[in-house]
Amino acid sequence: MQKTLDNRAWFLVLPVVLLVAFNAFIPLMTVVNYSVQDIYDSTHRAFVGADWYRDMLHNHRLYRALVRQFVFSGLVLLIEVPLGVAIALTMPKKDGWATSLTLVLVALPLLIPWNVIGTIWVVFLRPDIGLLGHFIDHTLGIHFDYPTVPMQAWISVMLMEVWHWTSLVVLLAYAGLRAIPDAYYQAAHIDGASAWAVFRYIQLPKMRGVLTIAILLRFMDSFLIYTEPFVLTGGGPGDSTTFLSIYLVKLAIGQFDVGRAGAFSIIYFMIVLAFSYVFYQALQRVGTGETK
Amino acid sequence: MARIELKDVAHSYLRSPAGPEDYALHRSDLVWEDGGAYALLGPSGSGKTTLLNIISGLVRPSEGRILFDGRDVTGLSTAQRNIAQVFQFPVIYDTMTVFDNLAFPLRNRSVAETEVRARVLKVAELLELADDLKKRASGLAADAKQKISLGRGLVRSDVAAILFDEPLTVIDPHVKWMLRLKLKQIHHEFKLALIYVTHDQAEALTFADQVMVLSEGRVVQVGSPTDLFEHPAHTFVGHFIGSPGMNLMPCTLDAAGVRVDGHGVALDAAYLERARRAGGELELGIRPEFVRYQPQAADGYMPAEVTSVEDLGNYKIVTARLGARLLKVKLREGTSVATGPGWLSFPPEWTRLYVNGDVLS
Numbered sequence: 001m002q003k004t005l006d007n008r009a010w011f012l013v014l015p016v017v018l019l020v021a022f023n024a025f026i027p028l029m030t031v032v033n034y035s036v037q038d039i040y041d042s043t044h045r046a047f048v049g050a051d052w053y054r055d056m057l058h059n060h061r062l063y064r065a066l067v068r069q070f071v072f073s074g075l076v077l078l079i080e081v082p083l084g085v086a087i088a089l090t091m092p093k094k095d096g097w098a099t100s101l102t103l104v105l106v107a108l109p110l111l112i113p114w115n116v117i118g119t120i121w122v123v124f125l126r127p128d129i130g131l132l133g134h135f136i137d138h139t140l141g142i143h144f145d146y147p148t149v150p151m152q153a154w155i156s157v158m159l160m161e162v163w164h165w166t167s168l169v170v171l172l173a174y175a176g177l178r179a180i181p182d183a184y185y186q187a188a189h190i191d192g193a194s195a196w197a198v199f200r201y202i203q204l205p206k207m208r209g210v211l212t213i214a215i216l217l218r219f220m221d222s223f224l225i226y227t228e229p230f231v232l233t234g235g236g237p238g239d240s241t242t243f244l245s246i247y248l249v250k251l252a253i254g255q256f257d258v259g260r261a262g263a264f265s266i267i268y269f270m271i272v273l274a275f276s277y278v279f280y281q282a283l284q285r286v287g288t289g290e291t292k
Numbered sequence: 293m294a295r296i297e298l299k300d301v302a303h304s305y306l307r308s309p310a311g312p313e314d315y316a317l318h319r320s321d322l323v324w325e326d327g328g329a330y331a332l333l334g335p336s337g338s339g340k341t342t343l344l345n346i347i348s349g350l351v352r353p354s355e356g357r358i359l360f361d362g363r364d365v366t367g368l369s370t371a372q373r374n375i376a377q378v379f380q381f382p383v384i385y386d387t388m389t390v391f392d393n394l395a396f397p398l399r400n401r402s403v404a405e406t407e408v409r410a411r412v413l414k415v416a417e418l419l420e421l422a423d424d425l426k427k428r429a430s431g432l433a434a435d436a437k438q439k440i441s442l443g444r445g446l447v448r449s450d451v452a453a454i455l456f457d458e459p460l461t462v463i464d465p466h467v468k469w470m471l472r473l474k475l476k477q478i479h480h481e482f483k484l485a486l487i488y489v490t491h492d493q494a495e496a497l498t499f500a501d502q503v504m505v506l507s508e509g510r511v512v513q514v515g516s517p518t519d520l521f522e523h524p525a526h527t528f529v530g531h532f533i534g535s536p537g538m539n540l541m542p543c544t545l546d547a548a549g550v551r552v553d554g555h556g557v558a559l560d561a562a563y564l565e566r567a568r569r570a571g572g573e574l575e576l577g578i579r580p581e582f583v584r585y586q587p588q589a590a591d592g593y594m595p596a597e598v599t600s601v602e603d604l605g606n607y608k609i610v611t612a613r614l615g616a617r618l619l620k621v622k623l624r625e626g627t628s629v630a631t632g633p634g635w636l637s638f639p640p641e642w643t644r645l646y647v648n649g650d651v652l653s
Contacts, residue, residue: 186350187383191444192371192400201385201396 028269035262052263062264064239065247066271069223072157072243076222077215079162084169084214085207089199091174103174106167118231121160125232147233150240157229157241164228165221169214176210177203212283216276223272244268294360294374294452296324296347296485301356303342309354316342318509319355324453324487326361329479331496332489334506335532340489343506344455347487348375360452376445377455381462382437386430390421393429394443401448408447415446418478435467439474446482453485460495472499493533505529521579522642527649530577536609536620539583540646543576550645552576553615555594559640567645567652575646580622582642585610586635587628593635601629612636 035052039045056062087106092099112120124130127137127144137144146152180202188198226245229235235242235250242250248268252261302319309315317339324330324347332340345351346358349370357366365373376397385393394412403411416422419439424432429440438459445454456475460468472495479486490496496503497517505513505520505528513525524530530538543550545568549558557576567574586593597613603625610621610629614636621636623629645652 181381183379183381183383186348186370186377187379187441187444189350190348190370190375190377191397193396194400197400201387205386 031262031265033262034258035266038259048259052259053267056260056263056267059260061239061247062244065242065244068240068242069244072161072225073219073222075158076161076165076218079158080166080169080218081211081215083162084166085173085211087166087170088173088177089203091170093178103171106170108167109164110167110171112164114227115231117160117164118228121156121228121232125156148237150237153233153237153241157232160228160232161222161225165218169218172210172214173207176207180206208283212280215283216279219279220272220276223275294485295326295362296453297359297362298322298346299357299359301346301353301358303346303351303353303355315509317346317353320511322504322511322514324485326452326485327483328485329476329499329501330485330487331500331503332487332506333491333493333496333503333532335491337508338506339509340491340506341457342509344377344457344487344489347453348377348455349373350377374448374450374452375455376448376451376453377457378438378441378445378459380458382434382441384429384432384437384440386428388429389425390416390427390429390432390440391425393440394421394425394447397444397448411447411449415443418446418481419443419474434462435464435471438463438471442475442478446478451484453487456486456488456490458490459488460490468495475499493535497533505532507532523651524577524644525651527575527577527646530579530644530646534579534581536580536622538577538579539617539619540575540577541614541617541619543574543645545574550574550576553617555615557594557638557643558592559643559645563645563652567647570647570652572647573649575649576638577644577646577651578638578642580609580620582639583619583621584637584639585612585621585623585627585629586637587630589635590637593637596634596636598629598631598634601631610634 036047036049037045038048038051091102091106109117125133125144125146127133133144133146136142144152146156184202184206185198188202193201224245225243226249229241229243230246230249233241235246239247245268248261248264251257251264299321300319301317301322302315303317304315306314312318322343332343334340342351346353349365349368349372352366357364359365360373370377385396388396391412394415395408398408398411412425413422416425419442421436421439421443424436429437432440442454442459445451460471463471475486475488476499478484486499488496488499490499497520501516502514503517503520504511505526507526507528513520513529515523515525520529520533524533524538527538527540530540541552543552543557545551545564546556549556549564550567551557584593589595594614596619598610599613599618600611602609602611606625608623608625608627608629610623612619612621612634619636
């Protein structure tokens, strides 16, 4: 085939270039720009090289936030993935009004704006008028004051997170389960497989793809979580629920320390990228028999 | 090992079927003898898979009873019925090796591991899977996967029958015949009843000793491949089996014989007498293989018009117009035939009359 050379064709990729530039590249470069300079005011600045990076890598508050973040994301995955799969397994398998109703109910938390979620839980957990707070404080007789007790703050944030996001895992797992042909269940039945064996050897392997996506999404989202805990606890009491992004915002906007915040952002970005890559590679190989 | 019997079994997928059209399977009495190779043959939607699932227990029939060796198993689940089934698409356990796949039904039944090993090795040997035992089942080709599905049935010592639901659909044509041979061999060695559902007549006729032909939820004929070919009990069987199918023409009776579009066809007098007494809608049926052809007028031959000749190498298929009807005639290669006038005759020994679709014996 005769190819005609026409450089005007480059204009066709322009929209995508612009989109990626404004969407990802320019913001990222702005951050890189901040991270290598010490900015005093709008006219005075100095190039400091990797100083902010060195500084942030020796910052104990960052390490504590990082550890907190890993504990949080770890708990999120440990709770939400098994719980989501368990709920998906109990959902109706045939099309009908029951299925539609269940799906709508399950999807409901995902449709609520994030700051509204935080607000809902602030009210829900109030010991005086909140349904759950009042129940714990008065009916169970446990003194409940999550804004001052770190353990209670953690439990509250976890509860809110699980309530908000388990639905996503449920929907993905349910989609995976529905895609399994009936013949698999029939064959397993003929082979005398127990319910556990059906789960272990049919349902779980067949859900591998969707669960990979679920784990990746839940890891990334929970690792970047900001709005809901910020509304609920503001990172407190003390810094007990200060996760990476909350710390980052405090640094960048609260203290206007954009050099440190820039370096922090880049490190943060690298961590998310590295972990997502490792997760993805590992999950691609689970159950396929590849060893390398 | 068992003789399988269906007594007055009928099935509808609707909870309260209103009329006969709501039934996927009409009331039938059927028997599969122990150790037989059976095929259930019929077009899509004829009820053959429903029938198969009733035997295996995946579907509980709305009416009637199922007996295995005289024992009522209607209420028993598939696992309790000692039935193995091979599905249209290979079902394998992706995360397991071939060995574990084959061992799975035995391990679920708590068979001792030494026994499991011995049986799996024996079956793997037979199915030519011995070299793949340590491999992951998910990486194998479709035919190997289908052999694993079959193997999971064969390893069990308690299996009464193995059911096949169009098992060769996803298999490449050149591997199909090898698998079919394998099935024959397995049938010989294991002496199991094999029940094979297919819509492919070649598959059914080469595989089975007995073929059950289904149409619209009814078993219209049970017989050997030769029976089905030479004595189709129903116009559906005549039409469905054979390539091309039986020629069927509406006809009337007269003193000398039957009349098809004004042409007289001589038939046995006693046979005609029975036809006269039967009444009803009459059709004359003759297979293309049995129609005789002459290029010139001859005694007992009817004038026709050859409209096309297809040469398929080892035989020719001739389309001829007899009155208003188009007939197919299958001739040996080397027979010289040209379009234009031709003469046909229907030998009485191969000509059947059908009354309301059923053959007149």
